[in-house]
Amino acid sequence: MLQIDPLLLPVLGQLSAGPVTDITAFRAGELATARQIEGTLTSRIPASVRVRDAVIPGEHPIPIRIYTPEGDRVRAALLFAHGGGWASGSIEAADGHCGDLAAGADVVVVSVDYRLIPEHPFPAGLDDVSAALGWLAEHADELGVDAARLAIGGESAGANLAAAAAIQAVRTGGPELRLQLFEVAVLDLTDTMTESRREVLEQMPDFAHSLEAVRDAYLASGADPHDPRVSPLLAPDLSGLPTTVLLAAEVDPVRDDSDAYAERLRAAGVSARSRTFAGIVHGTETFTLLLPSAREWLSECVDALRAI
Numbered sequence: 001m002l003q004i005d006p007l008l009l010p011v012l013g014q015l016s017a018g019p020v021t022d023i024t025a026f027r028a029g030e031l032a033t034a035r036q037i038e039g040t041l042t043s044r045i046p047a048s049v050r051v052r053d054a055v056i057p058g059e060h061p062i063p064i065r066i067y068t069p070e071g072d073r074v075r076a077a078l079l080f081a082h083g084g085g086w087a088s089g090s091i092e093a094a095d096g097h098c099g100d101l102a103a104g105a106d107v108v109v110v111s112v113d114y115r116l117i118p119e120h121p122f123p124a125g126l127d128d129v130s131a132a133l134g135w136l137a138e139h140a141d142e143l144g145v146d147a148a149r150l151a152i153g154g155e156s157a158g159a160n161l162a163a164a165a166a167i168q169a170v171r172t173g174g175p176e177l178r179l180q181l182f183e184v185a186v187l188d189l190t191d192t193m194t195e196s197r198r199e200v201l202e203q204m205p206d207f208a209h210s211l212e213a214v215r216d217a218y219l220a221s222g223a224d225p226h227d228p229r230v231s232p233l234l235a236p237d238l239s240g241l242p243t244t245v246l247l248a249a250e251v252d253p254v255r256d257d258s259d260a261y262a263e264r265l266r267a268a269g270v271s272a273r274s275r276t277f278a279g280i281v282h283g284t285e286t287f288t289l290l291l292p293s294a295r296e297w298l299s300e301c302v303d304a305l306r307a308i
Helices: 009-015 023-037 095-105 124-138 157-172 195-203 205-219 255-267 292-306
Strands: 049-056 062-069 075-081 108-112 145-155 179-183 243-251 272-281
Touching: 023 205, 049 095, 049 124, 062 095, 062 124, 075 095, 075 124, 075 157, 095 108, 095 292, 108 124, 124 145, 124 157, 145 157, 157 179, 179 292, 195 205, 195 255, 243 255, 243 292, 255 272, 272 292
Parallel strands: 075 108, 075 145, 145 179, 179 243, 243 272
Antiparallel strands: 049 062, 062 108
């Protein structure tokens, strides 16, 4: 049986809302939870980080939030896509984590408020992340960013979108990337029953079924789960991608996706590593004010970003 960090057990009881049955209610609950735990379980934006909002113009304007550490110097940048099952999450909910990454690694972080399902079916979210990556590269100078030192990353569904956007960038001559940083990444949306999916389904059925529910809602637009834009793990060619770091939670149906993607990347000649953190549940990896393992998780992210 998977062992959950004892520090998490009372928290999970407080935050559990049962299985997802309604996406709109799920979205409202996720935002309320993010506000509830900010400053108690997750960090607030560090005072040393300047924050400003902007909108990328276009047929579908894309709100973004830019986190810049103090000091006027040219920095590397991370384009970040928040989690939330493609149906919820927001740049607001990711504030603390993005602020911690910016301050810890001394990088500019651009967080993307991509369009969500069911209002905006696939591939709207992916199109937004890809467009934001292109915008970041084009506006590097005004952001104080070195266009030769760009990274892309995200959490959960956001990591899925970031991975697909990175593959598209390589295949279409888009911005050159130095790093992919994926946290609790969802990389295979087929019905493959991996060991991690089986374990969590048996031990935490409500949690596992909730992740399946948001996945099914994402695919309800008619998307093919075998499409590499949906399941980057199934992309036929992963060559040319940048150095990749994948961090996985042990108690997570998608845990095995990270190891499998790292293995495929290495087979394609890409430097990649995956690390699984014991006792962490999907979605609690940013509980840095509660979990020593979450603080270690953040340090891994910061170290990866500092290296680009």
